[in-house]
Amino acid sequence: MSEGAIEHGIAAEDVAESDLVTSRGVFRAVAFRDPVDRYEHLALVLGEQRSDVLVRMHSECLTGDVFGALRCECGQQLDAAFDAIQREDSGIVVYLRGHEGRGIGLLAKLKTHALQDSAGLDTVDSATALGLPIDVRDFGPAARVLGHLGVRSVRLLTNNREKVRALRAHGIRVTARVPLLVGENPHNVRYLTAKRDRLGHDLPHLRVPDAVAQGGEGAVGQPRQDGRQLVEQALAGDEDVEGGVGEQLEG
Ligand SMILES: [Zn+2]
Numbered sequence: 001m002s003e004g005a006i007e008h009g010i011a012a013e014d015v016a017e018s019d020l021v022t023s024r025g026v027f028r029a030v031a032f033r034d035p036v037d038r039y040e041h042l043a044l045v046l047g048e049q050r051s052d053v054l055v056r057m058h059s060e061c062l063t064g065d066v067f068g069a070l071r072c073e074c075g076q077q078l079d080a081a082f083d084a085i086q087r088e089d090s091g092i093v094v095y096l097r098g099h100e101g102r103g104i105g106l107l108a109k110l111k112t113h114a115l116q117d118s119a120g121l122d123t124v125d126s127a128t129a130l131g132l133p134i135d136v137r138d139f140g141p142a143a144r145v146l147g148h149l150g151v152r153s154v155r156l157l158t159n160n161r162e163k164v165r166a167l168r169a170h171g172i173r174v175t176a177r178v179p180l181l182v183g184e185n186p187h188n189v190r191y192l193t194a195k196r197d198r199l200g201h202d203l204p205h206l207r208v209p210d211a212v213a214q215g216g217e218g219a220v221g222q223p224r225q226d227g228r229q230l231v232e233q234a235l236a237g238d239e240d241v242e243g244g245v246g247e248q249l250e251g
């Protein structure tokens with residue numbers, strides 16, 4: 001293990017690696033069985049950069065990632081993350097299994113979809129109505145594989161400040177947050193709006209006015225900006241994480 005790397009705890013027999021030739025380049029595919037959740041996850045690694053490396057922690061979404069479902073933006077975000085990594089010719093995608101529907105599983109996720117369609121509930125209320133948690137994802141496996149790979153600091157591709165907080169809580173230094181703003185469509189606008197207004201995601205490109213603006217004058221959302229926008233926000237210490245994490249993560 002390189003100097004300064006965090007304890008990752010992934011056993012040697014729980015890791016397998018090979019080259020993966022893709023349309024976006026040759027990645028090193030690192031499959032690992034996490035010692036805590038026991039799922040088999042996958043990290044796709046491009047390049048040797050280990051400081052300030054561009055990282056996407058992507059929660060598995062079979063319907064969006066594989067089948068192109070339009071009711072969420074997961075597949076588009078995964079594409080945008082790979083676009084960003086391809087542009088830099090460097091970066092890591094950690095694809096996290098067991099994260100369907102923010103951790104409730106595929107069956108439960110589809111139950112919430114049915115309830116959203118039949119009762120008009122959003123992604124939060126449909127889960128609550130079924131007695132399901134809003135978000136039970138564990139980002140520990142991502143931190144552990146980043147430690148295994150010798151990553152010292154990351155620029156995290158996400159609109160979700162909670163992911164920054166979670167990764168830091170697991171000992172990974174996050175030096176920047178890089179937004180992944182993908183297009184809204186008639187099928188996902190309710191979902192994106194709930195993510196922004198109820199789950200705290202930073203989605204400045206949405207045209208739908210936010211809950212505060214709706215009651216105010218000129219209730220017009222900010223204009224959507226063309227295509228995928230990547231405006232990096234440098235973070236120092238626990239900056240940009242509401243409530244902070246109460247610890248400095250130097251080195
Ligand atoms: Zn999705």
